[in-house]
Amino acid sequence: MTQECCNTPRWNRENWPIAAAMINFPGVLPDGSLVQEQSVDQWAETLQQVVDAGFTELDPTDSWLRVADLSPSRLREFQYVVKTLGLTIPAISTTRRSSVIDPDHADEYLAYNHRVIETAAAIGAKAVSFGLFGQFTEEQKKRLWFWTADGVKNPDDAATYQKAVTRIRELGKHAAEYGIEVSLEMYEDTYIGTADGAVRFVNDVDVPSVGINADIGNLVRLHKPVEHWSAMIDKIVPYAKYWHVKNYMRIEDPDQGIYLSYPTSLALGIINYRIAVQKAIACGFKSAFLCEHYGGDGLTVCGMNREYLRTILPR
Structure with missing residues (x-):
């Protein structure tokens, strides 16, 4: 599969959909109850914070709420809350529910991912984001920053790789029936954990x-x-779809073997998003963005990042 670059922006800086990720809100509450089981008023209380941060779009990230597992009546209730608060949902992201690598849950997650596609169509979302990364290890759960410990790795064998290609192709064809795009999240130690690997994988899915x-x-x-x-951006922007954006400060001293990072805003981090976004749009990128941030008041930082994006998107 080849993709050509062409400058055809779909929106402008005033109306480009930029969603808030719900990773800043836990799916399990301090009393042990689940967001999945909350009342309409409790959902509204949380989503009001998203509105107060200036967002008009959200992604009900499934670490917070599995909208694809809501009953039809509960899904209608959730849609009512979203609409009442003046929000829209451009996409649904999944996290740590790989349909490939988990030996106990891969088939269950494949069925779940199909439900995510159908739910996205039902609520008017135009994209879904899937990943090939696994659940946190016990060591990752202990760390301040989970990425400082090794996570679950995709197996280095041709059969599992082909299984991943086949299953993502199946999901992609299903999504295409509804006019929905599938965006595969780059993540370390997966088949899409490098720019070259991601391009190869998407071309193999075809x-x-x-x-x-x-x-x-x-x-x-x-x-x-x-x-x-x-270098990564140059390779992947011709294939870019729904895009999770976040940034980090990074310090390198290869002679001393030192590589350190910590989260920061889009404008201040090592990735120059002004250049990255402009390159993507020049290659025909016309999907929504999702603002993510780990640490501190992540929702407020996401709001800052949304406003920064507005300044670099086309007029």
Whole structure:
């Protein structure tokens, strides 16, 4: 599958959909109850914070709420809350529910991902984001920053790789039936954990509705050598679809073997998003953005990042 660059922006800086990620809100509450089981009023209380941060779009990230597992009546209730608050949902992101690598849950997650596609169509979302990364390890759960410990790796064998290609192709064809794009999130130690690997994987899937979630923030934060952000962007932007954006400060001293990072805003981090976004749009990028941030008041930082994006998008 080849993709040509062409400058055809779909929106402008005033109306480009920029969603808030719900990773800043836990799916399990302090009393042990689940957001999945909350009342309409409780959902509204949380989403009001998103509105107060200036967002008109959100992504109900499934670490917070699995909208694809809501009953029809509960889904209608959730849609009512979203609409009442003046929000829209451009996309649905999944996290740590790989349909490939988990030996106990891969088939269950494949069925779940199909439900995500159908739910996205039902609520008017135009994209879904899937990943090939696994659940946190016990060591990752102990760390201040989970990316400083090794996570679950995709197996280095041809059969599992082909299984991943086949299953993502299946999901991509299903999504295409609804006019929905599938964006595959770049993440370390997966088949889409490098720019070259992501391009190869998407070309092997060979379904036009399937592209790359160019979330290279997941890579520049690693405490080890990584490819320069600009080189990665040049390779992946022709394939970019729904895009999770976040940034990190990065310090390198290869002679001392030192590689350190910490989260910061889009404008201040190592990735120059002014250049990255302009290159993507020049290659025909016309999907929504999702603002993510780890640490501190992540929702407020996401709001700052939204306003920064507005300044660099086309007039």
